[in-house]
Amino acid sequence: MNLKFVSAHAWLTGGAALRSNWLYMITGMGFPLSLLFVVGVLSKGAFLPYALAGGLISIVATNGIFTMADLGMFKFEYMFKDLIVSTRTSPMDYMFGVMLADFFWSIPSIVLYFILDMIFHILTPYAFVMTLIVASLVLLSTASLGFVLTSLVKHQRFVWAITGMLSLVMMIFPPTFYPYTYLPHPILLILTISPTTPAAVLEQGFFGLAPTLWYMLYILIAETVILFLLARYATVWRER
Amino acid sequence: MIEVKALSKRYHDGTVALNNVSFRLDKKISAIIGRNGAGKTTLMRILSTQIMPTSGTARINGIDVIGEPNRIRKMAVSIPQEAKPIDYMPAMDCVKLYLAARGFGRKEATARAEKALRTVGLGNDMRKLAYELSGGMKRKVFVAMAIASDADIIFLDEPTTGLDPFSRVEVWSAIRAIKGQVILTTHYMEEAQALSDDVLMMEAGKIFAHNTVDRLLRPFDGLVRVESQRRNRRAYRVGSTWISYVKKGRAKSMVGKGDVIKPVTLDDLFIKRGVNLES
Structure with missing residues (x-):
């Protein structure tokens, strides 16, 4: 693995670029915070803890969707992918570089959510550690999905269409902002097609808001492994 | 040196971009010229390991382009047509990022990027964000990448397309500063004449002439x-x-x-x- 590239990409297009493009950081916060506000108002505060727990997953999933949008921009707008195919960089280096760069952009939102979790007294050390594990799995699975899809599309306009659909499937339908117990079990199982569903269910358990369904962890791990292997082996790098 | 034998490329939609092309390039700067759709970019993309040919062979300094892409990638740089520096990053960081992709560490990448950007005349603009640079300056950022890489072979796909005459001359000067063997595509005849030691002329996926400019014009x-x-x-x-x-x-x-x-x-x-x- 070309760690020099992974770290350089993560820092130069993420951490360093963040300073001169801080408006995008606020954009990244916008969607999860808006939903948090709407859910909080409509439920008269009843669902706020659920939205705070699931909001973290939502931010990480947004990060994954941004990764796909960025990969599209790099491929079609900057021709950056064409530029680095002819270097020592592998597809996995590239994916990790873009994924970690976008993660830099999410850090302020994640910190804000953890602060809100503390303010509302739902964050425990256990929930914090488990959240990091679950969030890492969501980050890897959504970025892998974005990577495979971007390698297959032929134009940036398809990237926008797909990211729009992914936002629906990953953030609106799954129980990231409401109790998973409201869903009939078969529907919950259908919704596990998105990694954010098992992640949100687990989060509600870790935060003590609902029973922990441990089999959701196995589903999340399986999805992450499958999507990562797809990204590893199904990505079109040297075209035919 | 680049040796190509009976190289062909047929895309999935049936388009034949290259049709049984053979040639050898061993001069310092070679130009591949032809109108849009002649097959120049496809040829460059095959040689720089971005796409696979349908048939034929290609070797760079004796190394098989098709079978040993990783060895080719260590020695060759390819600057794609219409590539743009990432616009929210400074020019300096764009070059550093490319050098990291080529395996250079942070310190060496920084030193090489700085030197190369000065060589192409961007010494005073290297901290500017890419979107603040003019079209010519943006192209020069890519030439700086090629210079800083110190590669044996450099592929430049239409390096001056869309630039004004003054910017083109500036980019030409930067290209002349590259140490390795340069293969560039262009559809500007004066560019080929000004820069290249020999010229490969393409039309409809085939080569119809290959010689020095003087001999071609004889x-x-x-x-x-x-x-x-x-x-x-x-x-x-x-x-x-x-x-x-x-x-x-x-x-x-x-x-x-x-x-x-x-x-x-x-x-x-x-x-x-x-x-x-x-x-």
Whole structure:
């Protein structure tokens, strides 16, 4: 693995670029915070803890969707992918570089959510550690999905269409902002097609808001492994 | 040195981009010229390991392009047509990122990027965000990547397309500063003439001429081009213009009102083949 590239990409297009493009950081916060506000108002505060727990997953999933949008921009707008195919960089280096760069952009939102979790007294050390594990799995699975899809599309306009659909499937339908117990079990199982569903269910358990369904962890791990292997082996790098 | 034998590329939609192409390039700067769709970019992308050919072989310094892409990637740099620096990053960081992709560590990448950006005349602009740079400056960022890489082979796909004449001359100077063997594609004849030691001329996926500029123009020795709007059965028609070739000494006496006399360029090889390069 070309760690020099992974770290350089993560820092130069993420951490360093963040300073001169801080408006995008606020954009990244916008969607999860808006939903948090709407859910909080409509439920008269009843669902706020659920939205705070699931909001973290939502931010990480947004990060994954941004990764796909960025990969599209790099491929079609900057021709950056064409530029680095002819270097020592592998597809996995590239994916990790873009994924970690976008993660830099999410850090302020994640910190804000953890602060809100503390303010509302739902964050425990256990929930914090488990959240990091679950969030890492969501980050890897959504970025892998974005990577495979971007390698297959032929134009940036398809990237926008797909990211729009992914936002629906990953953030609106799954129980990231409401109790998973409201869903009939078969529907919950259908919704596990998105990694954010098992992640949100687990989060509600870790935060003590609902029973922990441990089999959701196995589903999340399986999805992450499958999507990562797809990204590893199904990505079109040297075209035919 | 680049050796290509019987190279062909047919895309999934049936388009034949390269048709049994063979050649050898061993000069310092070689230009591949042809109109849009001639197969130049496909050829460059195959040689720089971005796409696979349908058949044929290609070797760079004796290494198989198709079978050993990772060895090729260590020695070759490819700057794609229409590549843009990432616009929210400083020019310096764009070059550093590319060098990291080539395996350079942070310190060495920084030193090389700085030196290369000075070489191409961006010493005072290297901290500017890419979107603040002019079109010519953006292209120079990519030439700086090629220079900083210190690669043996550099592929530049249409490095000056869309630039104004002044910026093009600036980019040419930067290209001349590259140490390795340069292969560039262009559809600007004066660019090929100004920069290259030899020229490969392509049309419809095939090579129809390969030689030095002087030798390619030898059939036109002592001739000038006369462009006229009047119909002439013995001239070549390009759009609504009729082009003929006459001896320098006789040109002035032969031309009519509105006719234009121009020196012969590589354009004329295409015109004689009935190919309108601007189309």
